[in-house]
Amino acid sequence: MGLLDWSRDRLGLGPSGPEVPIQDLRFTVLDTELTGLDERRDDIVSIGALQMQGGRIEIGKTFQELVRPQAVLDGRTVLIHGITPSQLEAMPPIAEVLDAFLAYVSGTVLVGHCLSIDLAFLNRDARRLKRPPLGQPAVDTLALFGWLRHRSVEHPAFAQELSAPSLFGLATAFEITVEEAHTAIGDAYVTAQLFQRFLPLLAQAGVRDLSGLCRVGSPANPTANLQGPGGQTHF
Amino acid sequence: MLIDEAVRFLSQIPPFQFLEKGLLRELAHNLTKEFYPKGTVILQQDGPVGEHLQIIQKGVVKISLRPKGGGEDVVIDFRERGETFGLVSLMGGHQRTTILAVQDTICYLLPKARFNELVASDPAITEYLLQFHLTKYADWTSREIQGKNLFLESSDHLLFTAQVGEICQRFTTVVEADTTIRQTARRMVEQRQSAALVVGANGEPIGILTDSDLRTKVVAQGQSIDGPVTRVMSHPVASVDEAVPCFEVILQMLQREIYHMAVTREGAIRGVVTNHDFLVLQGRSPLAFSEDIEHQTTLEGLAPVSRKALSIIGVLLREGARAGNIIRIISELNDRVVRKVLELAERELGPPPVPYCWLALGSEGRKEQTFRTDQDNALVYADISETQRPRVTEYFRRFAVFMRNGLVQCGFEACPANYMASNPDWCQPISTWKRYFSTWISEPSPEAVLRSLIFFDFRPLYGDESLAWDLRDHFGRLIPDYPVFLGFLANMLVKNRPPIGFFGAVAGERSGEHKDGLNLKIKGVAPLVDIARLFALERGIRHTSTLDRLEALRGGTSLISELVDELEHAFEFLTLLRVHHQAQQLEAGQAIDNFIRLDTLSSLEGQSLKNAFRLILKIQDQVLDRYKAFII
Numbered sequence: 001m002g003l004l005d006w007s008r009d010r011l012g013l014g015p016s017g018p019e020v021p022i023q024d025l026r027f028t029v030l031d032t033e034l035t036g037l038d039e040r041r042d043d044i045v046s047i048g049a050l051q052m053q054g055g056r057i058e059i060g061k062t063f064q065e066l067v068r069p070q071a072v073l074d075g076r077t078v079l080i081h082g083i084t085p086s087q088l089e090a091m092p093p094i095a096e097v098l099d100a101f102l103a104y105v106s107g108t109v110l111v112g113h114c115l116s117i118d119l120a121f122l123n124r125d126a127r128r129l130k131r132p133p134l135g136q137p138a139v140d141t142l143a144l145f146g147w148l149r150h151r152s153v154e155h156p157a158f159a160q161e162l163s164a165p166s167l168f169g170l171a172t173a174f175e176i177t178v179e180e181a182h183t184a185i186g187d188a189y190v191t192a193q194l195f196q197r198f199l200p201l202l203a204q205a206g207v208r209d210l211s212g213l214c215r216v217g218s219p220a221n222p223t224a225n226l227q228g229p230g231g232q233t234h235f
Numbered sequence: 236m237l238i239d240e241a242v243r244f245l246s247q248i249p250p251f252q253f254l255e256k257g258l259l260r261e262l263a264h265n266l267t268k269e270f271y272p273k274g275t276v277i278l279q280q281d282g283p284v285g286e287h288l289q290i291i292q293k294g295v296v297k298i299s300l301r302p303k304g305g306g307e308d309v310v311i312d313f314r315e316r317g318e319t320f321g322l323v324s325l326m327g328g329h330q331r332t333t334i335l336a337v338q339d340t341i342c343y344l345l346p347k348a349r350f351n352e353l354v355a356s357d358p359a360i361t362e363y364l365l366q367f368h369l370t371k372y373a374d375w376t377s378r379e380i381q382g383k384n385l386f387l388e389s390s391d392h393l394l395f396t397a398q399v400g401e402i403c404q405r406f407t408t409v410v411e412a413d414t415t416i417r418q419t420a421r422r423m424v425e426q427r428q429s430a431a432l433v434v435g436a437n438g439e440p441i442g443i444l445t446d447s448d449l450r451t452k453v454v455a456q457g458q459s460i461d462g463p464v465t466r467v468m469s470h471p472v473a474s475v476d477e478a479v480p481c482f483e484v485i486l487q488m489l490q491r492e493i494y495h496m497a498v499t500r501e502g503a504i505r506g507v508v509t510n511h512d513f514l515v516l517q518g519r520s521p522l523a524f525s526e527d528i529e530h531q532t533t534l535e536g537l538a539p540v541s542r543k544a545l546s547i548i549g550v551l552l553r554e555g556a557r558a559g560n561i562i563r564i565i566s567e568l569n570d571r572v573v574r575k576v577l578e579l580a581e582r583e584l585g586p587p588p589v590p591y592c593w594l595a596l597g598s599e600g601r602k603e604q605t606f607r608t609d610q611d612n613a614l615v616y617a618d619i620s621e622t623q624r625p626r627v628t629e630y631f632r633r634f635a636v637f638m639r640n641g642l643v644q645c646g647f648e649a650c651p652a653n654y655m656a657s658n659p660d661w662c663q664p665i666s667t668w669k670r671y672f673s674t675w676i677s678e679p680s681p682e683a684v685l686r687s688l689i690f691f692d693f694r695p696l697y698g699d700e701s702l703a704w705d706l707r708d709h710f711g712r713l714i715p716d717y718p719v720f721l722g723f724l725a726n727m728l729v730k731n732r733p734p735i736g737f738f739g740a741v742a743g744e745r746s747g748e749h750k751d752g753l754n755l756k757i758k759g760v761a762p763l764v765d766i767a768r769l770f771a772l773e774r775g776i777r778h779t780s781t782l783d784r785l786e787a788l789r790g791g792t793s794l795i796s797e798l799v800d801e802l803e804h805a806f807e808f809l810t811l812l813r814v815h816h817q818a819q820q821l822e823a824g825q826a827i828d829n830f831i832r833l834d835t836l837s838s839l840e841g842q843s844l845k846n847a848f849r850l851i852l853k854i855q856d857q858v859l860d861r862y863k864a865f866i867i
Contacts, residue, residue, distance in 0.1 A: 050237060053267070055269060055270060056267035056268065056269050056344065057237070057267060057268040057269075058266075058267050059237045059238060059241050059263055059264065059265075059266040059267060059268060059343070060237075060238065060263065060264030060265060060266065062236075062237055062238075175339070179236060179240070180236050183236075185236055185237075186236060189236065189237060193270070196268075196269075196270040197270060197272075199270075200270075200272045200275070201272075
């Protein structure tokens, strides 16, 4: 990390100023797999992430770690994740993985599908372990989809009836091949490709820099954009 | 998983499929993946130069060129899944074409630095690039097209006016569904068809098998060729009426991601059209030129056609012809012009009093002309009695002068060293020619050998060829008896060392007009020609062209039998570099020469040049060893 980025990072400014064009931004597209959705009881079982320079997905720089969770695994999630407790025994604890991950994402803008859930768990663990929270700008692909849908962007995918679209519903609509679904890295890769499809559409609609991206893609309430032209987000 | 996906993809496509898995994985680490929505201008002509080799994973891009003088963009090529683009900008310093995503397109991007390393380290990649990319994608093809704008306009126009029925290939090969791939392929070959129609039990068309299906599905995927043709045919058969304009068919093919369509007349299938047919249509084929030449009946009519034939080089480069084929085709066209002038000469001066044979010498004799160089020719006629002599010599004197002037008119400069039939020395009866060769071979001197080399590459071009073969047999019989002659050739060969330094750097001229330049003809092409000639004469091989000579030496017992591939390769590369250089000069209106500036070479070209020079050095060392008794 350069000195400038480092100082920005320390000052909580994120990787760069608000007017940095999208193609100059570095993104970390991430997904976590969880034992469940209860922040009080559940845990992260894996983190998968990859990085993009602007719209370019970097093939060789993925982050892929399984985590030994503290919580008891319930049967349902084991089925989805395909990871058994005995496999998990061999995995590193969250402290180790989180440190590596924090270093990995440093200086990048975070991207995820329904990212607030991932962020909630990551930041909870950071808090517990006395690590700094993930403070950098973050963008949610679901929020982006909702926003784009109401900008009458010409793309056949927006004409389809997807009221509360799942990641895989969107992948199909945008002709993205899904492999290794429901692994953290597999889902992160699908999300990254979705984000990649969105970037030119966003540019068409006038969203070209970090501030614009944060405004229309805020992970705070990703479904708000989906509700219709009367919704709260305007650009 | 991103890596796995990239490796899986790369391992299906050349040249990456030739790399070992470990290297491929390592390479995949360096890739990025980019998405270009339909309509994106990926690279803009005269805009910033691309920094990557782009490998298309999905989609289609169009490569086009805006002619210098203005006018409509000319479409050069379409690239699709598994093909690459951007190599041109990696190698040159200038973006010469515009590349547009015709569909949503996804590319893997290989950074320039890593690509250069790969080229330097991996012979498989280098080989592929030289054989395919350099010829197909080299940046100067676009310059060529710009230079030949006038010439292209008419043919591009064809795409918009011609109906698909006019250019489609008629089906004559029709096979039943249970025919094997092998049988189908054999019938296609016998009937010289590049596609076959597969029909069902009631004769209804169910699929098409093309040459490219055979290549991609059978050869590449290792399908058994004894399987039924239905396994590899393309189906269902998309069809289009014969009256539809070509450009509409191209659009349909692009939109439907298919590469051939059946052409129908009133609903019945009549032929097939492939995307390759369109590419060919865009350029004018050499065939059309040779017909133009044939149709001329006067020198005045022939001259402009002949001069125009130069522009064919642009088309050949653009269509990805290999250097070896380019020079052969140029020679073929030149031959036709010369024969035509000979016909005109006979018509002008009356029939020849005795049989004669017109000989092409030097590079013309080897069929290795690039751009028109000067005339190098000679004339041999049957032996005559003393009484005939004055009349016959006078006929051929006037004949040869007519030829010289006629050829000059057609764009072939007179030879400054006077190696022309119009020089009485080189217009002689066969007994005199035999005496010349006997002297050159049995009493060689370095100067005489150097001067006579051009004659050892003679080729009969017109007239009574038996005279030429008689002469060739004559010196073929002499050579084994006078090893000192080959010794002189060897001596000359090893003296012309490639300018390559101790650490492998190629050195240019130290001073003078061409400082830092490299004479490609003398330092690059000539040693290879000399190597092929030496060993061909040593083994009594009659061929004159360098590539033919090398081919004939393949697998034999000669010193270079094992190096034929490398030699052919080096020859192709150096020739291409030379054609490239001269094409640029021609376009810029400069005089044509053989000096390339080393600092203008890309790293790939530089590397290939070094490899060629190392090969020459290696053979020179072996020749030195074999002929050491004769080396002065």
